[in-house]
Amino acid sequence: EAGVVQSPRYKIIEKKQPVAFWCNPISGHNTLYWYLQNLGQGPELLIRYENEEAVDDSQLPKDRFSAERLKGVDSTLKIQPAELGDSAVYLCASSLDERGGSEQYFGPGTRLTVT
Amino acid sequence: GNSVTQMEGPVTLSEEAFLTINCTYTATGYPSLFWYVQYPGEGLQLLLKATKADDKGSNKGFEATYRKETTSFHLEKGSVQVSDSAVYFCALLSGSARQLTFGSGTQLTVLP
Numbered sequence: 409e410a411g412v413v414q415s416p417r418y419k420i421i422e423k424k425q426p427v428a429f430w431c432n433p434i435s436g437h438n439t440l441y442w443y444l445q446n447l448g449q450g451p452e453l454l455i456r457y458e459n460e461e462a463v464d465d466s467q468l469p470k471d472r473f474s475a476e477r478l479k480g481v482d483s484t485l486k487i488q489p490a491e492l493g494d495s496a497v498y499l500c501a502s503s504l505d506e507r508g509g510s511e512q513y514f515g516p517g518t519r520l521t522v523t
Numbered sequence: 524g525n526s527v528t529q530m531e532g533p534v535t536l537s538e539e540a541f542l543t544i545n546c547t548y549t550a551t552g553y554p555s556l557f558w559y560v561q562y563p564g565e566g567l568q569l570l571l572k573a574t575k576a577d578d579k580g581s582n583k584g585f586e587a588t589y590r591k592e593t594t595s596f597h598l599e600k601g602s603v604q605v606s607d608s609a610v611y612f613c614a615l616l617s618g619s620a621r622q623l624t625f626g627s628g629t630q631l632t633v634l635p
Binding site: 411412441448449450451452453456464499501511512513514515516517 | 527559564565566567568569572612614621622623625626627628
């Protein structure tokens with residue numbers, strides 16, 4: 409079974425440029441998460457989707473970040489414009505459903521460097 | 524709010540040594556507790572979990588017991604291997620918030 413797929417794996421951009429990250433969750437998983445992981449820190453949730461609905465986006469900086477999950481499968485996270493402080497690893501995860509004990513499976517992440 | 528405090532690293536051990544990585548938490552209600560492992564260049568993988576007090580999670584020789592009285596979930600392994608070198612994250616899942624709260628991670632290096 410294929411795991412969570414993310415692309416690109418690495419991205420280097422100049423500040424003020426836009427950037428987008430793509431995630432393909434495990435087939436059949438209804439819940440999708442985007443996390444931000446700063447160097448030396450644990451992941452922090454940015455947004456959670458149940459199918460195509462964003463049910464928790466309270467920690468997403470909406471002035472520059474946006475996300476979508478059309479058709480309830482793949483998802484895209486966008487930053488426009490990027491700032492130096494956005495340099496981090498962006499992780500995507502999926503789980504079978506929204507139940508509290510449903511295991512989350514993580515992708516390898518996209519490492520963003522903003523120069 | 525919810526929080527997880529982990530033993531700071533890095534931790535360096537010789538092969539076959541005993542491992543303990545401390546983890547304590549603050550949460551409302553009755554959270555589920557997890558240990559995730561992140562190998563170099565890979566995503567986080569669930570190592571073990573416990574969903575209620577006194578449960579013991581175990582996997583690949585690693586163990587952790589959910590201690591509600593001390594709000595702890597320490598990770599242990601009796602004999603580490605070089606292949607265990609990775610970053611270990613303690614996390615909790617609050618039933619109401621339905622989101623994982625992670626500790627800052629502990630880097631483990633096992634030397635042959």
